[in-house]
Structures are given as structure tokens and as C-alpha cells.
Amino acid sequence: MNKFIRSAMLVVVCALMLNACAPATPPPTAPPTIPPPTTAPAQAPQPTAVPPTAVPPTVAPTKAPAPTVAPTAAAPAVDPNKKLKLVMVQHALCAWDSFWCVVQKGIETAAKQMNIEVTVLGPDKFDLEKTATLIDQATAAKPDGIGLTVTDAKLFKDPINRAIKAGIPVVAYNAGSGPDKDGIPYLTYIGQDEYQGGYLGGLRMIAAGGKKGVCINQQVGHAGLDLRCKGFVDAFASKNLKAAVLGITDDPAQSQTTISDYATANPDVDAFLTLGPNGANPFYAWLKASGKKAGDVKHGTFDLSPEIVTHIQDGSTLFGIDQQPFLQGYNAVMSLALLLRQNVSPALPVTATGPGFVDKTNVAFVKALAGQYR
Amino acid sequence: MESRATFLAQLRYRFADIPEVVSFVSLLTLFIFFSIAAGNFLTPMSIANILTFASITGIVVIGVSILMIAGEFDLSVGSNFAVASYVFVLSLKAGMNPILSMLTALLVSAGFGLINGLIVTRTGIPSFITTLGTMLAYRGIARAIGSGTFATYTGAPPALFGVLNAPLDAINQLFNPASTLRVSIFWFILIAIVMQVILRRTRYGNWIFATGGNPGAALSQGVPTKWVKVSAFVLVGLLTGFASVIQLAYRLSVDPLRGVGMELIAVAACVIGGAQLSGGYGSVLGACVGMLLIQMLEQGLVLMHLPIEIFQAVTGLILIIAVISNTYLSGQK
Numbered sequence: 234m235n236k237f238i239r240s241a242m243l244v245v246v247c248a249l250m251l252n253a254c255a256p257a258t259p260p261p262t263a264p265p266t267i268p269p270p271t272t273a274p275a276q277a278p279q280p281t282a283v284p285p286t287a288v289p290p291t292v293a294p295t296k297a298p299a300p301t302v303a304p305t306a307a308a309p310a311v312d313p314n315k316k317l318k319l320v321m322v323q324h325a326l327c328a329w330d331s332f333w334c335v336v337q338k339g340i341e342t343a344a345k346q347m348n349i350e351v352t353v354l355g356p357d358k359f360d361l362e363k364t365a366t367l368i369d370q371a372t373a374a375k376p377d378g379i380g381l382t383v384t385d386a387k388l389f390k391d392p393i394n395r396a397i398k399a400g401i402p403v404v405a406y407n408a409g410s411g412p413d414k415d416g417i418p419y420l421t422y423i424g425q426d427e428y429q430g431g432y433l434g435g436l437r438m439i440a441a442g443g444k445k446g447v448c449i450n451q452q453v454g455h456a457g458l459d460l461r462c463k464g465f466v467d468a469f470a471s472k473n474l475k476a477a478v479l480g481i482t483d484d485p486a487q488s489q490t491t492i493s494d495y496a497t498a499n500p501d502v503d504a505f506l507t508l509g510p511n512g513a514n515p516f517y518a519w520l521k522a523s524g525k526k527a528g529d530v531k532h533g534t535f536d537l538s539p540e541i542v543t544h545i546q547d548g549s550t551l552f553g554i555d556q557q558p559f560l561q562g563y564n565a566v567m568s569l570a571l572l573l574r575q576n577v578s579p580a581l582p583v584t585a586t587g588p589g590f591v592d593k594t595n596v597a598f599v600k601a602l603a604g605q606y607r
Numbered sequence: 608m609e610s611r612a613t614f615l616a617q618l619r620y621r622f623a624d625i626p627e628v629v630s631f632v633s634l635l636t637l638f639i640f641f642s643i644a645a646g647n648f649l650t651p652m653s654i655a656n657i658l659t660f661a662s663i664t665g666i667v668v669i670g671v672s673i674l675m676i677a678g679e680f681d682l683s684v685g686s687n688f689a690v691a692s693y694v695f696v697l698s699l700k701a702g703m704n705p706i707l708s709m710l711t712a713l714l715v716s717a718g719f720g721l722i723n724g725l726i727v728t729r730t731g732i733p734s735f736i737t738t739l740g741t742m743l744a745y746r747g748i749a750r751a752i753g754s755g756t757f758a759t760y761t762g763a764p765p766a767l768f769g770v771l772n773a774p775l776d777a778i779n780q781l782f783n784p785a786s787t788l789r790v791s792i793f794w795f796i797l798i799a800i801v802m803q804v805i806l807r808r809t810r811y812g813n814w815i816f817a818t819g820g821n822p823g824a825a826l827s828q829g830v831p832t833k834w835v836k837v838s839a840f841v842l843v844g845l846l847t848g849f850a851s852v853i854q855l856a857y858r859l860s861v862d863p864l865r866g867v868g869m870e871l872i873a874v875a876a877c878v879i880g881g882a883q884l885s886g887g888y889g890s891v892l893g894a895c896v897g898m899l900l901i902q903m904l905e906q907g908l909v910l911m912h913l914p915i916e917i918f919q920a921v922t923g924l925i926l927i928i929a930v931i932s933n934t935y936l937s938g939q940k
Binding site for chain 2: 318320326328350352353354355357358359360361362365366367369370371372373374375385387388395396398399401453454459478480482
């Protein structure tokens, strides 16, 4: 037995030494069958002024895209009826974040309409390490395509590169900054410019009379949500005003307590930005419990839900920033299907779905769609 | 009917002293099932995923299994895990020598284990309650030292990261897709072997079993049961800290919620592996197999394109079957 153990240890030590001498991993390349987009890197527009309420600001690239080049290798045969299996890996699920029910509805609608088998994977709670693990687990299943959220480009880089190196086409949706900014050669990012949303939201709250702000972040570490808060804080700083970030969780009861404690400790804070229903709902619960009325504090939020729409209508919430989650899910499946069946690639590194501002002036238009398609 | 009863009695007699038998049989059954039912299961990437992703939590599981054999729980491992990563990455960012940073993180984790052990042995408060409290307290510490936000190591990775958890590129690149084998697997195997030997072949190992099985009798035989329990808590803390620094060497970042739920996965792996909540029975090997089984289950479900939501339900079912089987085989029913 002792001899066996000594031998086992020797093997382990030898393997460690061998690995130390191994060459480093070569940089991954995009799958050979997919022509990379040749457009110039999209530059996010610099925030300038608050846009008109009814017209959602778009995040179109400042430079016109160059025409795409035909693939050098022989293109795969077009087969509009090709059977497809796709896996979507996202950092949140409908089960614990109602925002994602709309994304998943988009995914499921597209899958049904296009006759595609889609599996949605996500962690049981906000857990980026677990999400990174799920990307590798999805790659092992060798699906025809993977849609995923690039919630943390640094953490997800290796797993996404492994999928791309395995020849699996990858598109990003909801969270990401595009292949150029993220430094990962996926096909396109379908979502909104998060910084813009936060910055423009901040300017709107200042214009409404906000003097000191707080960005309430329920998923600290989510690169997109962090960017929203950065934009918000920068907007306040641009007017020589102060704003801070308050970390909460996806647990509504615990989050309500955190918001309440923060508001008690900082009574001069009058502008609150929440980053989705999981931040807005505990905020509304605190608002009700504290006896404050609509307009006592300024509140703006990202995303829409039936609760958010109700509060926009009664004046408690100035605006909801719509990123069109249904479109994100639908478009991610559609983009992969078009590529895999018709050999049509996404044209731009960023396919913008927002941000669009919904306020009292246009809320009637989206009321019936909130929580369903918006 | 009589022959069936005789067969079961013989089975029970043969396997009563092998706590890992149920976990091995379960692992084998699940392996065969996924080999048949899940496409791409018998591929290098799938197997590598199972081994690599099981290895880090597996190191924590090894410590938890020893503590459970000593008759105690530690629900604070997930929070301790987060604190160790924060200490490691923040001290690295502060310019501390990488090895010193790692030792500091390990010292903090072992210290947390010591606090758990001292509270349990000095006050007589059950470890379930004690570590429930410290789980919340340590999580609060993780949030406080991390200012409630992510901490990411952005500099050039020191050589220590390679020793802790480099990718096994020489092997990985042989396959397409390149698999995910990492050095953490070797650490997992190495620690499992060392701990299994300590548990089975040393006096300290005997003390662990004696303390968990019958503390009164052990004390009367001269076993320092309190010291044994405290040392087992320190060991869990140390292994949790080591698993944490290994993970950070790969993922390079830590968030305030890192490790949440790890304590339950660890207990589940130990129970599937044959450990009993009453103490005095179990094995490191069984717990490691239990951890591999849980990871295999997760990978297998993904490969079958089944909703990940059913993972917990299936894990729970396997857990219950394992407990019933283990209880029967150990002769308690």
C-alpha cells in the first residue's frame, strides 16, 4: 500500500513538472467556416444630451460599416430545413429574475417558429463562476450553436474561446460590449449600450431635480450592470454632483432592508436608479413601507415589468430604460439559425436593442407589452 | 424468501465496513447510463469538465468528510472560501509576494476553522448552529473586505498561479475541442490520497473515528476529543482556503457571493459517499466519489439537453437513495 502511495505521488509530481514545461496555449481563432465581420470597430457614442422622450436613443456605430468580404473557404451548403440544436447560456434564469422570463420567451418563440431545439442553461443564483462552468459544459455537448451572455469578459474569455475553437458559432446577447471591446471573437453582441443607459438616465434624474444619487446594483460584478452604474455616477459627476453605488442581492426581502438602511443613513440622497425588476421591486416595497409618496424621491430604473409600468403611470418612477429583452432572445436564436441554415452572418459587431426611455408620455404604448415582449 | 434474506444479510455483512460502496455503485450506474443516453459523454472534454470542476469543491469536500467523521459540521466553508479569495487577491494587488499572499489566505481560513472549533468545543453549542452563525459572519467579512464588489487580479499572473492551477495544455491540445484539464485535478488526487492514508493508517485517523463514533468512550481511552475536533475544524478551514486560492489562480476574480451553496454540495457529496451525520463512519474516498458523481450528473444533464433545473431534484433523489442504502449496509436498520 505504501509503495502504491509513493508511486502515485511520484506520478503527480512528474505530471506537474511536465505541465510546467508545456508550451502555452495558442491564441484561439474564429471558426474557419464563418467569415469574420470586416467592419471597423464600433465606437460607443459619447453621451451628450438627454434625448427626446419618445425617441429611444440608438447605439449605432459612428463609422459606417464596410461591406463584408466573401468567405475564402468554401461556404457550407444552404439548407433552410437543417435540424439544429442550440444551447443558450445566461447568467440568470426566469425562475429567479422576472426580467429573464421575457428573454426566454423570445428564445422559445424563435425556437418554435423556426423549429429549433434550444436548451437554456443558467445558474440557480447570480454566480459568474458557475456560468463560466456552464459554457464549458455546453461546449462539451457540441451543439450547432451557442448563445451566451458575456457578463464578465475576463472570466468568460477562456470558455468562449474554447467553444469558438471547437468550431461552434457563438453570439452574445443581453450582456457584452461586442467582440472588439470584449476581445473575444464571437459573432455579434445583441443588446444595449449599458454605459449610455446609465449616463442618460443620470442626466434625466438631474434634470428632474435630483441632487445626490445612488445606483442600486443587485448583481455586483456583472460587467454590464457595473457599466450602468458607472454611467450614472459619471453623469452626476459631470454636473458636479455626487452619486454612489449600493450593492444589494437578488433576494427581495434582504434588498429592501439594505435599501432602507442606506436611505436612513443617507437622508440627503434623493435620486435612486435601480437596474431591473429585482432592484425596482424591493425599492417599491421600501417606498411603501417608509410612507413616501410619488415624487418625494426621484426614481428611474432599467427594464420594464408590470410593476414598473404601474409606477411610471402613478409618477413614482420617472422612466424605465427598455433594452427589449424579447428581441435579444429572439434575435440570438435567429442569428444563429440564419448562419447555420442560410450561411448569413451578422453584419455588425454590436446589434443594438436599446436603450430606449419609457416615461409617462409613452408608457401607454408599451403597457400591454411590458413583461411580455418588452 | 429465506434465501433472499440470507443473500441480503451476507451483502450487508460484506459491505458493512466499506462506506464507499454505495457511492461507487451509484457512480458506475450513472456513468453507464450517461454513456448510453447522453451524446458526447464519452469525450475528452466531457470527462475533463467533470474532473476539473469537481476538483476544487472536491478539496473542500475532503475536509468536510473528515469533520463529519469526527461528528461535526461546517456550514461556513462557502463563506470562508470567499474570504480566502479576497485575502489572496487583495494582498496580491497590494504588492505582497505571491507565496506570502497565499500563506496569509491559508492562515486566515485556518483561523476561521479554529474559531469554529473553539466555539463548538468550549461552549458546547452544536456545530450546526455555530457554523450557521459563522457562515453569516464570514460572508459579512467577505463583503466588507471586498467593499461589496468584485476583486479582480489584473496583473501578469505570477508563476505561483501556474503551480496552483495551470491548464494541462500538453494534454488539452491533443483534443478538439481542447479539453479543460487543469493542475487542480492533481492537487485533488494528492490531497485525497494523503488524507485517506492519515484517516486509515495513523493514530490521528483512529482518534477522528473514535471521537465521532463514541466521544465518551474515546475520552475514557485517553483520546483528546476536544483537540481532535478543533484540529478537524482547522483542517477544513485550511483545505477550504487552499481550494479558494486554486480557484482564484484560474478565474482571477472573486465576488461577494462566491462559494454560496458550497456547504450543502459538500455535505451532499459526503453523505452520498457514505458519511453519517452522527459521525464515526465514512471515508475520504467515498466523499470524493460523491463529488465526482454530483459533477457527472450536472454534465450529463447538460449533454442530454435537459433543463438544468432538474439537477437539484435528481441530486436529492440520489442523496436519499444513498442514505437509505448506506444506513442499511452499515447495519443501523
